[in-house]
Amino acid sequence: MGAPRSLTAVPRQEKKPRTYEEIVRAIYNDERATPEARELLLAIAYAVYLNDRENGVSPLREARRVLGRTAAGRPRYDGLMAADAPRYETPRDVDVHAHTVACQAPRLRPYQPKPAVPYEPDPHAPSPIRPYELPPDLAALKAEAMAAYTPPRDWRTEDGVCGANSRYRVLEKDPVTGWESAHWFCRRHQDHAERVTEQLRAQNETAPDPLPNKGGLLPCYFKADWEKVYRHYAGRFWEPPTHGLCADDWPKPGQDPVVKKGRMRLVLGGHDLDDTP
Numbered sequence: 001m002g003a004p005r006s007l008t009a010v011p012r013q014e015k016k017p018r019t020y021e022e023i024v025r026a027i028y029n030d031e032r033a034t035p036e037a038r039e040l041l042l043a044i045a046y047a048v049y050l051n052d053r054e055n056g057v058s059p060l061r062e063a064r065r066v067l068g069r070t071a072a073g074r075p076r077y078d079g080l081m082a083a084d085a086p087r088y089e090t091p092r093d094v095d096v097h098a099h100t101v102a103c104q105a106p107r108l109r110p111y112q113p114k115p116a117v118p119y120e121p122d123p124h125a126p127s128p129i130r131p132y133e134l135p136p137d138l139a140a141l142k143a144e145a146m147a148a149y150t151p152p153r154d155w156r157t158e159d160g161v162c163g164a165n166s167r168y169r170v171l172e173k174d175p176v177t178g179w180e181s182a183h184w185f186c187r188r189h190q191d192h193a194e195r196v197t198e199q200l201r202a203q204n205e206t207a208p209d210p211l212p213n214k215g216g217l218l219p220c221y222f223k224a225d226w227e228k229v230y231r232h233y234a235g236r237f238w239e240p241p242t243h244g245l246c247a248d249d250w251p252k253p254g255q256d257p258v259v260k261k262g263r264m265r266l267v268l269g270g271h272d273l274d275d276t277p
Contacts, residue, residue: 020049023221030217032247037217040080043067044222060229078233085234086216086245094182098169103162103186105193162186168193172200176253178210209242216247 018026027033027041040063047062064077093101134142156163166184170193173180185193219226226245230238243250 020045023049027221030220033217034083036080037084037215040067040077040084041217041221043077044218048222060224081229081233082235084215084218085230085238086212086241086247087214087234087238088179088210088212088241089214090180094169094171094180098166098184101166101182101184103164103166103184103189105162105185105189107156107160107162162189164188170196170200171204173204173207173210175203175207178208179213180210211243211250211252212241212247216245216250219246220248 023045024042027038027045030038030041033041043063043066044059046066047059051059051062064075067076067080070076070079133139155161162185164186167187168185168190170183170185171180172183183193183196185196218224218229227240230240230245
């Protein structure tokens, strides 16, 4: 198959670009790709390799047409492009509301749950004609369930943590990746939160810029001016990460770097970044 139009030749020192079958297989096997990112990659691969484009219609513009629109009438292509912008997103447990997280300060005494209040019938309630009794089959099921019941784990005492609703959050930045994690403390353990804050101050100040953990898949498969594309769709507040735009270039602790393979070069036209289909 000849090189698709509006694609430039790959430099000689790089490996030969993959065939359509190879790139589709790689996209489906890419564990980093969400279903939405995989759909965007496949649409661009189709536009690059298979579609008979008209003169002057670039692969990105053709992929925009193939992906269609949302129920609100917006092109799906715009949101998928913005979602692939390389960035770091903090974990969900870092951005939750404080009162929904248990305090992790050390527990000083065993946890004592509130005693169960025994049921006492209302003396003013009318007396039933006869006491209610469960049918024999239901009574047997109840007895079986009570025999198999296991009380919940006393995780506060076993894990040695306070467990009360938190109020204070202390962020910790990994000295290698720059990724954030959170430590939570309740009102009674404010002094403990202040102590942990001071212990982590030097580490947090010297931590590197966080490694991106989202997006960056398009540059793994196709060559183009992706910074220009991402700036257009991700908004004016997006900035390229210091570790590069391509997810293959981001180091992962404890893992070997991804082997780089040949990529087809996309030439952006003047209408590729239009807001109209």
